[in-house]
Amino acid sequence: MQKSLYLTSNGRLKRHENTLYFEIGDEKRAIDIENVEQIHIFGEVDLNTKALNYISQYGIILHFYNYYGFYTGSFLPRKKNVSGDVVVRQALHYLDREKRLFLAYCFVESAVYHMMRNLRERKEAEAFLIAIEDEWEKGRFNISNIAELMGLEGRIRNIYYQSFNQFLPDDFAMEKREKRPPTNPINALISFGNSLIYSHTLSQIYQTQLDPSISFLHEPSEKRFSLSLDISEIFKPLIVDTVIFKLLNNRQLELEHFDEDLNYCYLNQEGKKIFLKEFQNKLETTVRHRQLNRNVSYKGFIRLECYKLIKHFIGDQIYSPLRAWW
Amino acid sequence: MEDIQEFSEIKFQGIKINYLYICKRKLWLFSKNITFESTSDKVLLGKVLHEYSYPKENTKEVLIDNLIMIDILSDGSIREVKYSSKMKEADIMQVMYYLYYLKQKGIQKQGIINYPKEKRKEVLKLTPEYEEKVKQALKEIEEITTKSIPPPAQKQKICKSCAYFEFCWG
Numbered sequence: 001m002q003k004s005l006y007l008t009s010n011g012r013l014k015r016h017e018n019t020l021y022f023e024i025g026d027e028k029r030a031i032d033i034e035n036v037e038q039i040h041i042f043g044e045v046d047l048n049t050k051a052l053n054y055i056s057q058y059g060i061i062l063h064f065y066n067y068y069g070f071y072t073g074s075f076l077p078r079k080k081n082v083s084g085d086v087v088v089r090q091a092l093h094y095l096d097r098e099k100r101l102f103l104a105y106c107f108v109e110s111a112v113y114h115m116m117r118n119l120r121e122r123k124e125a126e127a128f129l130i131a132i133e134d135e136w137e138k139g140r141f142n143i144s145n146i147a148e149l150m151g152l153e154g155r156i157r158n159i160y161y162q163s164f165n166q167f168l169p170d171d172f173a174m175e176k177r178e179k180r181p182p183t184n185p186i187n188a189l190i191s192f193g194n195s196l197i198y199s200h201t202l203s204q205i206y207q208t209q210l211d212p213s214i215s216f217l218h219e220p221s222e223k224r225f226s227l228s229l230d231i232s233e234i235f236k237p238l239i240v241d242t243v244i245f246k247l248l249n250n251r252q253l254e255l256e257h258f259d260e261d262l263n264y265c266y267l268n269q270e271g272k273k274i275f276l277k278e279f280q281n282k283l284e285t286t287v288r289h290r291q292l293n294r295n296v297s298y299k300g301f302i303r304l305e306c307y308k309l310i311k312h313f314i315g316d317q318i319y320s321p322l323r324a325w326w
Numbered sequence: 327m328e329d330i331q332e333f334s335e336i337k338f339q340g341i342k343i344n345y346l347y348i349c350k351r352k353l354w355l356f357s358k359n360i361t362f363e364s365t366s367d368k369v370l371l372g373k374v375l376h377e378y379s380y381p382k383e384n385t386k387e388v389l390i391d392n393l394i395m396i397d398i399l400s401d402g403s404i405r406e407v408k409y410s411s412k413m414k415e416a417d418i419m420q421v422m423y424y425l426y427y428l429k430q431k432g433i434q435k436q437g438i439i440n441y442p443k444e445k446r447k448e449v450l451k452l453t454p455e456y457e458e459k460v461k462q463a464l465k466e467i468e469e470i471t472t473k474s475i476p477p478p479a480q481k482q483k484i485c486k487s488c489a490y491f492e493f494c495w496g
């Protein structure tokens with residue numbers, strides 16, 4: 001499997017002859033460039049065009065995060081897989097109101113399905129699960145536009161996040177979900193994890209013919225690569241939240257792994273490392289795929305979602321979003 | 327530059343002929359630039375190119391229109407390298423297409439397919455029957471690739487090793 005590399009230390013990415021190194025002080029680590037798909041940069045890292053050009057030869061994507069762990073942007077090498085045909089048809093699905101709503105609904109449906117899946121086994125959260133089911137069944141058939149769909153999703157997400165207090169350790173209680181800035185540990189974790197899912201999804205989209213800027217649930221004007229936001233919805237509860245539950249309930253992450261600024265609460269370096277390790281483990285975890293009769297990793301499932309969208313756009317097969325069956 | 331472009335166009339058409347015989351869906355997807363490069367492909371390709379980059383003395387550098395340089399050997403043949411002889415008919419037709427193309431340019435050649443893994447080669451000549459078949463194939467390619475939706479996936483043995491496997495069946 002092509003690897004993701006996470007650089008949490010400060011240092012320098014440097015090309016020397018035909019090797020890429022990550023230098024931390026006097027220490028020099030060679031990077032196995034042939035097997036790297038993407039590099040996530042969390043620390044303060046210097047790099048020059050010589051390194052960038054070399055990295056782009058291998059089609060490697062660089063994702064950058066700020067001090068707090070928020071996604072700031074990506075360096076995407078020149079795209080190889082371009083199909084004008086796919087892009088035009090993707091745009092047609094955005095322009096047609098019905099077609100757009102269908103896809104937007106699919107993303108939300110899958111997200112809600114995975115939220116419910118996360119609560120299903122937790123006795124303590126039963127009332128919340130029922131509340132979500134109610135809200136969903138009541139609302140899903142009365143949606144006539146994206147705003148209503150977003151509203152429904154927002155209401156469900158609120159109930160969902162409230163339920164966390166029922167089964168996460170008490171010191172990680174959360175009043176409400178706040179995005180920017182997160183001022184308590186659980187919000188900091190959710191934001192950090194969502195940043196990661198966003199960039200990983202972008203990497204997968206980038207390997208296909210999809211145009212990351214044409215989206216359906218989110219407005220294309222919202223963010224540069226808003227299709228990544230759309231597809232991320234499916235994987236946030238499936239990947240990010242389960243990683244958070246595991247790390248907190250196993251006491252692998254404690255309050256000491258968080259730092260607080262005037263406005264922010266965020267993971268410190270040690271905390272980031274713990275989170276990234278578990279997150280990467282999750283991405284690499286495989287599940288037997290029934291149709292393919294092959295093992296597919298969680299990361300692979302993100303790619304398959306992209307494939308299904310392409311098939312939908314070219315009129316091959318109607319999109320049916322992932323519903324984790326395992 | 328134009329010549330080089332023309333050359334890649336010939337190659338492009340050649341691959342399409344190949345796909346026509348392997349899987350029509352694959353042909354359609356390829357014609358829309360929906361392609362996926364699997365990691366194992368990359369490795370394999372690198373290996374083959376390395377093993378079979380013939381020394382310069384063996385090849386004629388400029389033959390027609392500054393075109394087919396690397397693939398024409400000094401014995402007057404054009405050569406294709408294939409990983410295995412499993413797709414035989416498809417491979418043959420691809421080379422026949424190149425021969426046909428050259429013939430339109432007034433150049434008569436023979437074709438060679440190397441199967442390096444099997445240490446085998448096949449020598450091919452363009453017969454009138456094959457010429458007819460090439461023309462038919464080109465027509466069929468036109469028909470398939472101008473359709474607005476791809477032919478549906480149909481499971482066959484080669485799906486398992488096809489770069490589109492996860493795309494078609496996932």
Ligand code: SF4
Pocket residue numbers: 348349350351352478479480481482484485486488489490491494
């Ligand atoms: S996976 Fe099978 S159906 Fe799909 S393109 Fe390849 S050969 Fe054709």
